Amino acid sequence: MAQFIRYTEHGGPEVLTPVEGPVPDPPEGGVVVEVRAAGVNPVDSKIRSGRRGTRDFSRPQGLGADAAGVVVAVADGVDGVRPGDEVIVHGASGAYASHVVATPDQLVPKPAELSFEQGAALGIPAGTAYQVLRSLGLREGETLLLHAGSGGVGQAAIQFARTFGARVVATASPANHDRLRELGAVPVAYGPGLVDRLREAAPDGYDVALDGAGTDEAIEASLELVPDRDRVATIVRMADAADLGIRTWSGAIPSTMGPEEVRLRAEGVAEAARLAAEGRFEVEISGRYPLAEAADAQRESEDGHVRGKLVLVP
Ligand SMILES: NC(=O)c1ccc[n+]([C@@H]2O[C@H](COP(=O)([O-])OP(=O)(O)OC[C@H]3O[C@@H](n4cnc5c(N)ncnc54)[C@H](OP(=O)(O)O)[C@@H]3O)[C@@H](O)[C@H]2O)c1
Incomplete structure (x- = not known):
């Protein structure tokens, strides 16, 4: 049975x-x-x-x-x-x-x-993290602002971003900061004063933001710190993205992904498995x-x- x-x-x-x-x-x-x-x-x-x-x-x-x-x-x-x-x-x-x-x-x-x-x-964490970072065009030498860095999507996003050659500043509660450092990100606590702490963590600014937290604070910090709204995404506040002029994708029904995003999600799972086999993805x-x-x-x-x-x- x-x-x-x-x-x-x-x-x-x-x-x-x-x-x-x-x-x-x-x-x-x-x-x-x-x-x-x-x-x-x-x-x-x-x-x-x-x-x-x-x-x-x-x-x-x-x-x-x-x-x-x-x-x-x-x-x-x-x-x-x-x-x-x-x-x-x-x-x-x-x-x-x-x-x-x-x-x-x-x-x-x-x-x-x-x-x-x-x-x-x-599946969902690696596929989503890879697809979103690729769709936002994160490149070597750029800086990613990542909200909710210690969750499933967040840990995958840090590791993919590092393999792309990007710097990562990621938010999490202080208890998880050591984990973010191990993965190669600069940790920052979310909560009041977030924007000031984020500026201090990356004085040269941010190129791309990925919101996996869905809080007003995360969205507002992303809008304030990333000049190009086309390079800001939320994977939580799908319904607000169009009004804010930022990007979003959803794998759940109703899916808002085109064939290229679907392809990238599958590629992300295979890529995470490949990197893990080489000891480069935890x-x-x-x-x-x-x-x-x-x-x-x-x-x-x-x-x-x-x-x-x-x-x-x-
Ligand atoms: N659109 C899509 O296709 C798609 C795909 C995958 C996931 N998602 C969505 O993305 C979100 C994250 O997914 P996940 O799988 O990574 O979730 P998860 O594994 O449950 O992780 C949640 C993380 O959120 C962090 N967190 C909680 N409150 C926070 C705050 N105020 N600011 C910043 N971080 C905070 C927690 O870190 P601390 O414990 O350190 O607070 C925790 O590690 C979920 O809402 C999920 O449904 C959407």
Whole structure:
């Protein structure tokens, strides 16, 4: 039997229920992956609560886009993937499960250097960080202002920016400043006086800003410190971006990404895996929950202070 986390109505974490069912068959053109770990992303809670995406509740809904595991079944005619392959899964549907269905373009080979938990942590965070920084054109020698540097997206963004040759000044609570330094960023505490501290941290100014916090403070500091609004993005305040004249992208329904951004998100996952295999990209797992305790994992995520990633373990 397989296990799945399902919900039948929008609501708090308590609507998430573990259920059992048969192991799925691979659909035409697809594979089935036995999940060893699934990534918990803030968007999962937003979808569950009804704040993002729409759901057809004529049948129970699954949750979760990211996982890592072992391929156990492959549909006829699918080339390049075999049972036994260890893979990272991104952009899937229903990854909070013991088994998830995916298409080959949602798979990246898992390097031996990464654990399954670390592999499960890459999808949305690495894909988003890479896509946004590439879409904003961050280049060698430039300075990035990054809000929420210690979360999943933030840690990935620092590391990609450093590989691009950029400097990074990132906000986090003081308890996480050592972690930001380890990753190569200059840490700055958010809160009153933020703009002054940011000016001091980068006296020559900022070229690009990425808001992963969604606070007024983060948006206002970005607008004040980055001269070109075309190089300021929020991945949280999607609805405000057009009025502010800044950039935004969303991977959740309704997606606001064009084909190039979709391509960059997939490339970001593969690139993070490649760099990790070379020891140039770290993935911090700060908490793991049994699959059946997905509701507790989402409660911790919703507190808004996850460092690195939370994962579910079937
Ligand atoms: N648009 C998209 O396609 C897209 C894709 C991915 C993520 N997102 C969104 O981006 C946000 C970040 O995602 P994530 O996966 O990185 O979340 P996460 O892993 O849960 O990280 C949250 C981080 O926010 C920091 N934080 C909390 N309050 C803050 C504040 N006032 N100022 C600055 N930082 C603060 C926390 O750091 P401290 O503990 O140090 O306070 C924590 O490390 C979420 O809202 C998520 O839904 C959007």
